[in-house]
Amino acid sequence: MAPxxxxxxxxxxxxxxxxxxxxxxxxxxxxxxxxxxxRVSYRYNEYGEDxxxxxxxxxxxxxxxxxxxxxxxxxxxxxxxxxxxxxxEVMSGSSPWYVLPGADNRPIxxxxxxxxxxxxxxxxxxxxxxxxxSASTTFNASYSQERDYHATALGxxxxxxxxxxxxxxxxxxxxxxxxxxxxxxxxxxxxxxxxDTVSAFGSLAWVIDKxxxxxxxxQFNVENGYLSDPYKLxxxxxxxxxxxxxxxxxxxxxxxxxxxxxxSADAALHLDYRYxxxxxxxxxxxLDVGWYQSLPGGWQLIPAxxxxxxxxxxxxxxFFVDSSAQRFFSSDYRLGTFGAFSASxxxxxxxxxxxxxxxIERYHAATDYALDGADSxxxxxLSYTRAFVGLDYLFE
Amino acid sequence: xxxxxxTPHVHRFGFSAMGCPCELQLEVIDxxxxxIAAAAAQAEVERLDRKYSHYRDDSLVARIDAxxxxxxxxxxxxxxxxxxxxxxxxxxxxxxxFDITAGALTKLWDLQSARVPGEAEIASALARCGWHHVLWxxxxxxxxxxxxxxxxxxxxxxxxxxxxxQCCRDAGIAHGVVDLGGxxxxxxxxxxxxxxxxxxxxxxxMSHTFAKIELHSGGLATSGDYERAVIVDGRRxxxxxxxxxxxxxxxxxxxxxLAESCLVAGAASTLGxxxxxxxxxxxxxxxxxxxxxxxxxxxxxGTLAQH
Amino acid sequence: xxxxxxxxxIGSLLLGVLLLNGCATTPVQPWERxxxxxxxxxxxxxxxxxxxxxxxxxxxxxxDGHIGAAGGGCGCN
Numbered sequence: 001m002a003p004x005x006x007x008x009x010x011x012x013x014x015x016x017x018x019x020x021x022x023x024x025x026x027x028x029x030x031x032x033x034x035x036x037x038x039r040v041s042y043r044y045n046e047y048g049e050d051x052x053x054x055x056x057x058x059x060x061x062x063x064x065x066x067x068x069x070x071x072x073x074x075x076x077x078x079x080x081x082x083x084x085x086x087x088x089e090v091m092s093g094s095s096p097w098y099v100l101p102g103a104d105n106r107p108i109x110x111x112x113x114x115x116x117x118x119x120x121x122x123x124x125x126x127x128x129x130x131x132x133x134s135a136s137t138t139f140n141a142s143y144s145q146e147r148d149y150h151a152t153a154l155g156x157x158x159x160x161x162x163x164x165x166x167x168x169x170x171x172x173x174x175x176x177x178x179x180x181x182x183x184x185x186x187x188x189x190x191x192x193x194x195x196d197t198v199s200a201f202g203s204l205a206w207v208i209d210k211x212x213x214x215x216x217x218x219q220f221n222v223e224n225g226y227l228s229d230p231y232k233l234x235x236x237x238x239x240x241x242x243x244x245x246x247x248x249x250x251x252x253x254x255x256x257x258x259x260x261x262x263x264s265a266d267a268a269l270h271l272d273y274r275y276x277x278x279x280x281x282x283x284x285x286x287l288d289v290g291w292y293q294s295l296p297g298g299w300q301l302i303p304a305x306x307x308x309x310x311x312x313x314x315x316x317x318x319f320f321v322d323s324s325a326q327r328f329f330s331s332d333y334r335l336g337t338f339g340a341f342s343a344s345x346x347x348x349x350x351x352x353x354x355x356x357x358x359x360i361e362r363y364h365a366a367t368d369y370a371l372d373g374a375d376s377x378x379x380x381x382l383s384y385t386r387a388f389v390g391l392d393y394l395f396e
Numbered sequence: 397x398x399x400x401x402x403t404p405h406v407h408r409f410g411f412s413a414m415g416c417p418c419e420l421q422l423e424v425i426d427x428x429x430x431x432i433a434a435a436a437a438q439a440e441v442e443r444l445d446r447k448y449s450h451y452r453d454d455s456l457v458a459r460i461d462a463x464x465x466x467x468x469x470x471x472x473x474x475x476x477x478x479x480x481x482x483x484x485x486x487x488x489x490x491x492x493x494f495d496i497t498a499g500a501l502t503k504l505w506d507l508q509s510a511r512v513p514g515e516a517e518i519a520s521a522l523a524r525c526g527w528h529h530v531l532w533x534x535x536x537x538x539x540x541x542x543x544x545x546x547x548x549x550x551x552x553x554x555x556x557x558x559x560x561x562q563c564c565r566d567a568g569i570a571h572g573v574v575d576l577g578g579x580x581x582x583x584x585x586x587x588x589x590x591x592x593x594x595x596x597x598x599x600x601x602m603s604h605t606f607a608k609i610e611l612h613s614g615g616l617a618t619s620g621d622y623e624r625a626v627i628v629d630g631r632r633x634x635x636x637x638x639x640x641x642x643x644x645x646x647x648x649x650x651x652x653x654l655a656e657s658c659l660v661a662g663a664a665s666t667l668g669x670x671x672x673x674x675x676x677x678x679x680x681x682x683x684x685x686x687x688x689x690x691x692x693x694x695x696x697x698g699t700l701a702q703h
Numbered sequence: 704x705x706x707x708x709x710x711x712x713i714g715s716l717l718l719g720v721l722l723l724n725g726c727a728t729t730p731v732q733p734w735e736r737x738x739x740x741x742x743x744x745x746x747x748x749x750x751x752x753x754x755x756x757x758x759x760x761x762x763x764x765x766x767d768g769h770i771g772a773a774g775g776g777c778g779c780n
Binding site: 008010011013014015017018020021079 | 478479481482484485486488489536555558656657659660663664679682683684685
Binding site for chain 1: 744777779
C-alpha cells in the first residue's frame with residue numbers, strides 16, 4: 001500500500017465509521033420487531049347467566065352484565081406507547097346469598113333479591129417503553145369504582161433478553177381496595193373495610209424455532225385485609241351468620257404458554273396452562289386451547305376451548321351443621337369444588353383501516369366436572385353465555 | 397512430495413455466493429485446517445448473503461421492506477445497526493448520492509432490458525427513495541414511505557470479505573486472501589512475507605491487465621458497471637443511478653481502491669463511481685487512498701495506474 | 704392430590720421437550736422471526752378481550768386468572 005502521512009477528513013470519517021464494523025469487533029445480537037400502529041377500539045359485551053335451576057328461594061334470574069370498553073393505543077415520542085382503556089359496566093340480577101339445609105340435608109339455595117342496576121367504571125392506563133422489543137418496560141395504573149367498591153392499582157413490568165433466544169420478564173403490582181357495602185346498617189353488614197394485594201411475578205420466554213415460542217411464569221399474590229364477601233351469609237347450625245374468611249391469603253401460580261405457527265395453513269395454535277394454589281386450600285387447573293385461523297379476504301376465525309377445575313377452600317361448605325369446629329365459614333360457590341368447560345368462537349375482519357370483531361362464548365360449570373371429587377355440593381355453580389361485537393380503527 | 401508436508405501450500409476453495417464467483421486462497425501446511433477455515437468462511441459469507449439479499453423473500457432486508465409497506469418500526473440487530481450507521485456516514489460523505497434506500501430506483505433501471513424508463517416511472521420511484529424518509533434511531537428503523545426498498549449491496553459484499561478473512565484468522569490461518577467477485581480481503585501476506593499480487597483487468601478486454609497491485613494487508617475493492625450497463629440506441633446507460641436525479645451517472649467503467657479493509661475500499665470505490673467522472677476523480681484524489689479509475693474508453697488514471 | 708401429581712408430570716414432560724429442543728436447534732436469527740412477530744403469535748392477541756375474560760373469570764371463579772400486573776378487585780358477585 002502506498003505510504004500516507006495524513007488522513008483526509010473524508011477518509012477519517014470512513015475509517016471511523018468502519019471501525020465498529022471491524023471484523024473482530026462483532027457480537028450478533030437478537031432483535032424482535034414491534035409494530036407502531038395507533039389503534040382505537042370499541043367493544044360491546046353482553047353477559048348473561050342461566051336462570052337458577054335447582055331448589056331455590058328467591059328470584060331465579062341471575063346476573064346480567066352489559067359492558068362497554070373503549071381503548072386508545074398510541075405511540076408517544078420515539079420509544080413509548082400509551083394504552084388507555086375505559087370500561088363501563090351495568091349489572092343487574094340476583095346472586096347466591098346463602099344455602100339452607102333442606103330435607104335429607106339437601107341444599108336449598110337462597111338468592112338475593114334482584115338488585116337494582118349497579119354500575120362499575122374502570123380506567124386503566126399503561127405506558128410502555130420500547131414496546132414490542134425484548135427489553136420493554138411497562139408502568140400501569142388502574143382505578144375501578146362502584147357504589148360500594150373502589151380499587152386502585154399500580155404496577156410495573158420489565159423484560160430483558162438473556163440471550164438471543166431467552167427473554168426474562170419480572171414485575172410487581174400493588175392494589176388497595178376500599179369496601180363500603182350498601183344497606184350496611186339495614187343488613188348488619190360491615191361498613192368500611194380495606195384490602196391490600198401485593199403481586200410479584202416472573203416469566204421466561206423462549207424462542208424455540210422460527211415458528212414456535214414458549215413461556216413459563218410464576219406469580220405470587222398476597223392479600224391482606226377484609227377478604228370476606230360482605231353480601232354473603234352462611235347457615236351455621238340454627239344461625240345465619242356473615243361470610244367469614246381469613247384476613248390473609250397467599251396464592252402461588254405457575255403458567256405455561258405455547259404459541260406455534262402453521263405457515264402452510266396460515267394459522268397459529270395457542271396453548272395455555274395454569275396451576276394455582278392458595279393458602280385457603282383452593283387449587284385450580286386451567287387449560288386454554290385456541291386456533292387462530294387466517295382466511296382470505298382479511299378474515300380471522302378463532303375457535304377456542306377452555307377447561308377449568310378447582311378444589312374447594314378448607315372452610316367451604318354449602319351449610320354448616322356445627323359451629324364449634326371452625327372459625328371461618330363460607331358458602332360462596334366460588335370457593336367450592338367445581339369444574340367448567342367453555343367453548344368460544346371469535347371472528348375478525350379487516351377492511352382497510354377498520355377491523356370488525358364479534359364473538360360468542362358458552363360456559364358451563366358443574367361439580368361433576370372437577371378433577372377432584374367434590375366433598376360437598378356446590379349449589380351455586382353457574383353457566384353463562386357471553387357475546388361481544390367490536391370495531392377498531394387503525395391509524396397509519 | 398515430502399516437501400509439501402513441511403512447507404505451506406496454497407489451498408484454493410471456490411464457491412458461488414452473493415451472485416458472483418468467490419475464491420479463498422489459504423496458505424497453510426495442514427490441508428485439513430485449510431478445509432475447516434474455508435468452510436467457516438464460506439458459511440459466514442452465505443449467512444450474510446441470506447441476511448441481506450434483496451432477492452430472497454426470507455431475508456432481513458425483505459422484512460425491512462415489508463415493514464415499510466406496513467408502516468411499522470422494526471428493531472434491528474447490532475450488526476445491521478452498524479451497517480446502517482456506516483451507510484449514514486457514506487450518505488453524508490457523498491452529499492446524498494450514496495443511499496441504501498435507492499432500491500426502488502436501481503430496481504427500476506435494472507428491470508429494463510433495452511429501454512429507458514419513462515419520466516413518470518422515474519418520478520414514482522424517486523418518491524420512494526431517500527434517506528430523509530428514514531427514521532433511524534438505533535436500533536429502531538422505520539422507512540416512512542410504503543414501497544421503499546433497502547439495498548445494502550454497496551457495502552455487504554465488502555463487509556463479507558472482511559468477515560470471511562477474520563473467520564480464517566480465527567481458524568488459525570495466517571496467510572491467505574479472500575476474493576468475493578473481485579473484492580479482496582487479505583488474511584495475511586504469503587508465508588515468506590511477500591505480498592499477494594492482484595491484477596486489475598480491462599473491463600472490456602480481460603486479457604489486458606491495467607495494474608498489478610501488491611497486497612500485504614487490508615482490502616482491494618472495485619466498483620464498476622461493466623457487467624450491468626445497458627446500451628439503448630447506441631447510448632450506454634450505466635447502472636450507477638444518482639438517487640437525487642433518478643438518472644444514471646456518467647461515470648467510469650470501474651474504480652478500484654486499496655484500503656486497510658475491504659469495507660473502506662469498497663465504500664471509497666462506490667463513492668468515486670457515484671460522484672462521476674470529474675467529481676469522483678477529485679474526491680478520490682482528496683481521499684488519499686491508492687486508487688485506479690478506468691473510463692469507458694479504457695483509459696486508466698489514478699495513483700495505481702501504470703504509465 | 705391427584706391433580707398435583709398430574710401437574711408435575713406435565714411440567715417435567717414439557718421441560719424434557721424444551722431441553723431436547725435446546726440441544727437440537729440452532730438459534731433463531733432476527734431475520735427469521737417474521738412469523739413470530741405476527742399478531743396471532745402474541746401471548747395476548749386481543750388485549751381487550753383478554754381483559755374481559757380475565758375479569759369474568761376473576762369474578763366467577765375462586766382463582767385469580769392470569770400472570771401479570773393485577774388490576775384492583777371488584778365487588779362482583
